[in-house]
Amino acid sequence: MAPRLQLEKAAWRWAETVKPEDITHEHIALAYRIALTACKRGTCRRNCKGNPNCLVGIGEQSWLGEIDENTFHNIDDPNSERRDKNTFVGLTNLGATCYVNTFLQVWFHNLELRRALYRFQNSRAEGHNMDSDYEPRTICEHLQYLFALLQNSNRRYIDPSGLVKALGLDTGQQQDAQEFSKLFLSLLEDTLSKQKDPYLQNVIQQQFCGQFSYVTVCNKCGRESPLPSRFYELELNIQGHKNLTECITEFLKEEKLDGDNRYYCESCQSKQNATRRIKLQSLPRTLNFQLMRFVFDRQSSHKKKLNTFISFPEVLEMGPFLEGKDEKCTYELSAVLIHRGVSAYSGHYIAHVRDAHTNDWYKFNDEEIEKMEGKKLQLGIEEDIAETAKSQTRKPKCSKGYHCSRNAYMLVYKRQMGEENQTEESIQVPAVLQKLVEQDNKKFEEWCNEMSDMRKQSVDKGKAKHEEVKELYELLPAEDDQSYEFVPVEWLKKWLDDSTAIKEIDNSNFLCSHGKLHPDKVGEAKRISPKAADLLFGRYGGGPRLDRSSLCRDCVAQRCRVLRLKNQLNEDYRECLQTNRVDVRVGMLSDEPGFWIGKASLRSWRQLALDQLEEDEEKTKHNNSKVNGEKSSSPGAKADGGKGDSEEGDVSEEMKNFNEDILCYHGGLSILESDRRVVSAEVWNKLRMYFPNAPEFTQEHEPCQHCTRLEREGKENEALNRMMANEQKSSLLNLFQEKNRPTLQKWPQETDVLYIVPLYFVDEWKKFIRRPAKGNPVSSVGNSILLCPHGGFMFTYDSMLQGDAQHVCVCKWTV
Numbered sequence: 001m002a003p004r005l006q007l008e009k010a011a012w013r014w015a016e017t018v019k020p021e022d023i024t025h026e027h028i029a030l031a032y033r034i035a036l037t038a039c040k041r042g043t044c045r046r047n048c049k050g051n052p053n054c055l056v057g058i059g060e061q062s063w064l065g066e067i068d069e070n071t072f073h074n075i076d077d078p079n080s081e082r083r084d085k086n087t088f089v090g091l092t093n094l095g096a097t098c099y100v101n102t103f104l105q106v107w108f109h110n111l112e113l114r115r116a117l118y119r120f121q122n123s124r125a126e127g128h129n130m131d132s133d134y135e136p137r138t139i140c141e142h143l144q145y146l147f148a149l150l151q152n153s154n155r156r157y158i159d160p161s162g163l164v165k166a167l168g169l170d171t172g173q174q175q176d177a178q179e180f181s182k183l184f185l186s187l188l189e190d191t192l193s194k195q196k197d198p199y200l201q202n203v204i205q206q207q208f209c210g211q212f213s214y215v216t217v218c219n220k221c222g223r224e225s226p227l228p229s230r231f232y233e234l235e236l237n238i239q240g241h242k243n244l245t246e247c248i249t250e251f252l253k254e255e256k257l258d259g260d261n262r263y264y265c266e267s268c269q270s271k272q273n274a275t276r277r278i279k280l281q282s283l284p285r286t287l288n289f290q291l292m293r294f295v296f297d298r299q300s301s302h303k304k305k306l307n308t309f310i311s312f313p314e315v316l317e318m319g320p321f322l323e324g325k326d327e328k329c330t331y332e333l334s335a336v337l338i339h340r341g342v343s344a345y346s347g348h349y350i351a352h353v354r355d356a357h358t359n360d361w362y363k364f365n366d367e368e369i370e371k372m373e374g375k376k377l378q379l380g381i382e383e384d385i386a387e388t389a390k391s392q393t394r395k396p397k398c399s400k401g402y403h404c405s406r407n408a409y410m411l412v413y414k415r416q417m418g419e420e421n422q423t424e425e426s427i428q429v430p431a432v433l434q435k436l437v438e439q440d441n442k443k444f445e446e447w448c449n450e451m452s453d454m455r456k457q458s459v460d461k462g463k464a465k466h467e468e469v470k471e472l473y474e475l476l477p478a479e480d481d482q483s484y485e486f487v488p489v490e491w492l493k494k495w496l497d498d499s500t501a502i503k504e505i506d507n508s509n510f511l512c513s514h515g516k517l518h519p520d521k522v523g524e525a526k527r528i529s530p531k532a533a534d535l536l537f538g539r540y541g542g543g544p545r546l547d548r549s550s551l552c553r554d555c556v557a558q559r560c561r562v563l564r565l566k567n568q569l570n571e572d573y574r575e576c577l578q579t580n581r582v583d584v585r586v587g588m589l590s591d592e593p594g595f596w597i598g599k600a601s602l603r604s605w606r607q608l609a610l611d612q613l614e615e616d617e618e619k620t621k622h623n624n625s626k627v628n629g630e631k632s633s634s635p636g637a638k639a640d641g642g643k644g645d646s647e648e649g650d651v652s653e654e655m656k657n658f659n660e661d662i663l664c665y666h667g668g669l670s671i672l673e674s675d676r677r678v679v680s681a682e683v684w685n686k687l688r689m690y691f692p693n694a695p696e697f698t699q700e701h702e703p704c705q706h707c708t709r710l711e712r713e714g715k716e717n718e719a720l721n722r723m724m725a726n727e728q729k730s731s732l733l734n735l736f737q738e739k740n741r742p743t744l745q746k747w748p749q750e751t752d753v754l755y756i757v758p759l760y761f762v763d764e765w766k767k768f769i770r771r772p773a774k775g776n777p778v779s780s781v782g783n784s785i786l787l788c789p790h791g792g793f794m795f796t797y798d799s800m801l802q803g804d805a806q807h808v809c810v811c812k813w814t815v
Helices: 004-011 025-031 098-108 111-118 139-152 161-167 177-192 198-208 244-252 380-384 431-475 489-496 519-524 530-540 553-586 599-620 681-690 705-731 733-737 759-770 797-801
Strands: 210-218 224-231 234-236 255-257 263-265 270-272 274-282 286-291 294-297 302-305 310-313 315-317 330-340 348-354 361-365 368-371 402-405 408-415 485-488 525-528 595-598 676-679 755-758 808-811
Touching: 025 553, 098 111, 098 139, 098 177, 098 330, 098 348, 098 361, 111 139, 111 198, 139 161, 139 177, 139 431, 177 198, 177 286, 177 408, 198 286, 210 263, 234 244, 244 274, 244 286, 244 310, 263 274, 310 315, 310 408, 330 402, 431 530, 485 489, 485 530, 489 525, 519 525, 519 553, 525 530, 553 599, 553 681, 595 599, 595 681, 599 676, 599 681, 676 681, 705 733, 705 759, 733 759, 755 759, 759 808
Parallel strands: 234 286
Antiparallel strands: 210 224, 210 274, 255 274, 263 270, 286 408, 294 302, 310 402, 315 330, 330 348, 330 408, 348 361, 361 368, 485 525, 595 676, 755 808
C-alpha cells in the first residue's frame, strides 16, 4: 500500500477540477477513501494507517490458527513450586544471603544438631493458635521452625527471611561467611547453654568445639607453658600448599621466638629464646576446616581471593596430629562449601552436602538442588572460574579418594564412630512443630489451588476470546457497495491484545463540528461490516455509531474550496496585477462601476489570502481539544514561505482583515481618498472569492457622512484658530520673540509693577501660536500652581533671584 501522504493526496486530487457546489457522493467517498483496496495478509508488515479498509497487522496474527493454551496466561504452574518426592527443600536467596543458605543446609544435615533443636522447649509454638500465622521470635525458635520446614514442607523452597531478620543481617550486602559461621555457632551455644536439658547445654561443644594449647618451651630451662584454647573450626593457611595435610602440618608446626619476640620465662625470670607450637588435644564430632581464601593484600590495602588449588581426601585420619594419643581418629568428608567468583567482596556461595542416610551427594544452590550421580562428590563448573585468564593454572590430577578445588573455602568432616553407628536413625519432627508445618502446607495447597483456578479461568477466557476473534475477524471486512460502519483502529488493537482491559468503543474523538465523521480521522478508523459492528457494539457498548450517513459533506466541500483557492491563488494574483496595470493605463473604460479597495490591502492581498486560506484549512482539520461545534482559533504565525514578492510589501500588523484599511471609525467608507483606489468589477469578484466577508464599496458609494461633517467642522475650527493665533501673536509679539523682557535684577528701576505667570503656560501658548491647526488655543493662564497651601505666592523675591525664577515668566503687563 502507498505511504499515508500519497493516499492523502490521492483522496483529494479530484478537488482540482470539481467546484464545491458540484460535489457528488462519489467525491465524498474518494475523500473518505471508501473504495481503497483492502490489504491481504502477508502483504503488509504493519497496518496501513491511511487505508480504512486495511485490517492487517492490528494484532490478529496471534489469534488466527491453533494457539498453545499457555499463551492465555502468565501464571506459572503452581506444581512447579511443589517439592518432589525424596528430595530436599531449598532456601530463597533474599539478595545477598546465599552464604547464609549454605551454612543452614550444612547444619540441617547435621543430624545431632537437628535432633537437639527439636528438643528445645518452645512454649510459643506449644501455645500457638492455629487460626493465625506462627511468628517465631528468638534465634532458636526460628532455626527450629526452619529445620522442621526443611524436613517436611511441601514447598520446593522456603523463605528464611524471618531468621535473617532476627539475626539483623543486611540482605543487600554480602557479609564475611567465615565470620558469620563462628558468630552464629557462638550465639547458638550461648542460647542452648541456658536450657535445663544437659544434652542441649553441651550439644554445640560436642558437635563443633575442640581444644588445643599454645605450648611455649624455654630454650634455656626447658620449662613448658601451655595456654589452652577452644575452637569451632581450624583456620588453615593455603598459600604455598597443595593439599590439606600440608595446611594442617603448617598450622601445628613449631615457631621460634627470638630477638624482639623472645619469651619471658617465669622460671628464668628473664626473656629467653623459646619455641612455640600448637598441640591438638581433642577434636569435635564435626570438624570444620576454614581455608583462608580471603587474605589482606598490603599492596592494594584490600582483601583478595586466593585461587590456589587445594587437594583434600574423602577420608581424613587425624590421629597422627593429636597430641599423646595413638588411637585412630578417622573423619569422613560430609560437606564442601564453595565460593564462586574472583573477588573477595562479591560472588556466589553454594554447598555440596552428603546425605547422612543414603550417603548421596547433593549440590545446594539456594532454591535449586541437584543430586550427584553415583554417590560421588562432583564439584563441576565451580572450578572453571579463575581470577583472570592469565592466572588460570591447570587443575592437578587427584588420586582416588581425593578431590581438588580452587574455590572451596570450608571443608566439613564428620567423625566415624564405629560400625554399629554407621546407619543414622531417622529423626521425627515433634508433634508441635509438625502441626505448624502442616498449617504452612495447608496454606501452600490453598495457594496452589488458587493459582490453578486462576490459570484455568485465564485459559477458558482465552479460548473463548480465541473463538470470538476468529469469528469476528472473518466478519470485519465490509463488502463493496454495501453498508458499513467505522470503529477506532486503536480499539481494535486493544481488543486483540489480551493483556489490556477492553473498554467500550469510543468514536467521540472522530466527530467534526457538524457531528459527523471528520475526513482527517478516517486514517485512524477502520471500515467494518454492519454485522461485525452490531456484534462488537452489542458486546462492548459505546458510540456514537458512524455509518455511511456520517460522511460529512460540509467538511468535504469546505476542504475542496480551500484546496482549489490555494491552487489558483498565484494565477489569480498575476491576473489581478495585470488587470490593474491595464486599468490604470486605459482609465477604467468599462461602463460597469468599479469598487474601492485599500491600497495597503491591494499590495498585500495575496499574503492575506494565504493566511485566510490557512485559517480556513485549519478549521477543516480535526482538533481533539475542540468541542463539537466550537470554532477553531486562527493560526498563529505565518508560514515562512508565504511572504510574497516585492510588490506585495509587508502586511501591516494592524490590518488583519482584507479592505479594513478603508473603513472609518463609524464603519463607513473612509474620506481619505489617498488611501484607496478603484479596481474593476472583474478584479473585485476574484478578490471576493478569497475574502467573502470583506467590506464592499462601489465607486459611487458616498464617504461616511459623520466623517465628512467632522472634517468640515475641523477645517472651520482650523481657520478660526489661525485667526486667533495671529491676533495673539500681534498683541504679545515681545513675549513670543523673547524681546525687551523685564528682569528681576533691575526691578524696580524700569517699572514699579511686574506680573508673573507660569512658564508652562507660556510654553503651551507658543506651541499654539506656531501650529494653530494642530492644537486648541490655551484657555487658562493657570496661576493656581504658583500658590502655596495658604493661598499666597509660594516664592519670595530672594528665592527667585537664587533660582526659583526658572519656573515663572515675568511680564510688564497682564496677559
